[in-house]
Amino acid sequence: MAISILEEGTSAPAISALDQDGKPVTLEEYRGRKVILYFYPKDDTPGCTKEACAFRDNFPNFKALGVEVLGVSVDSEKKHKKFEEKYQLPFRLVADPEKSIVEAYGVWGQKKFMGREYMGTSRVTYLINEEGKIEKVWPKVNPSEHAEELLNYLQKKT
Secondary structure, eight states: OOOEEEEESSSOOOEEEETTSOEEEHHHHHHHHTEEEEOOOOTHHHHHHHHHHHHHHHHHHHTTTTTEEEEESSHHHHHHHHHHHHHTSSSSSEEEEHHHHHHHHTTEEEEETTTTTEEOOOOEEEETTSSSSEEEEEEEEOOTTTTHHHHHHHHHHH
16 A cells, blocks of 8 residues: 555545543644644654654744644554653644554555565655645655744745
């Protein structure tokens, strides 16, 4: 199964899941605000930690622009909670162990690493606008620079 990124301008698929605190998360609760929905492979791995910490460090800037940040991986709520606490992450991490969200957003599929093929989550970010439409897609993400890249895009739009 190949990665099948959703197109800009289409409606963002609904989300119904739990965050790291076991609280329900839906996209509908963010209607009227922009949402950065970033997908990452696994909690507490080098690239994912760099990306999460970059979002953490830029979080006040995102908040000042009225933008919400949601991280999504197939890890459990418990793993998300440990990851959040270890790195003092100020945003919600959405648990998707059933893979319903990663599949709906087209980020679950065949990956290759060091000659080995396996199924996993691709590092993709969607910016969802105030009406629940996909405004912009970043299909290839550099974990260290991505938060800055998003911030630059958002600042140009205001």
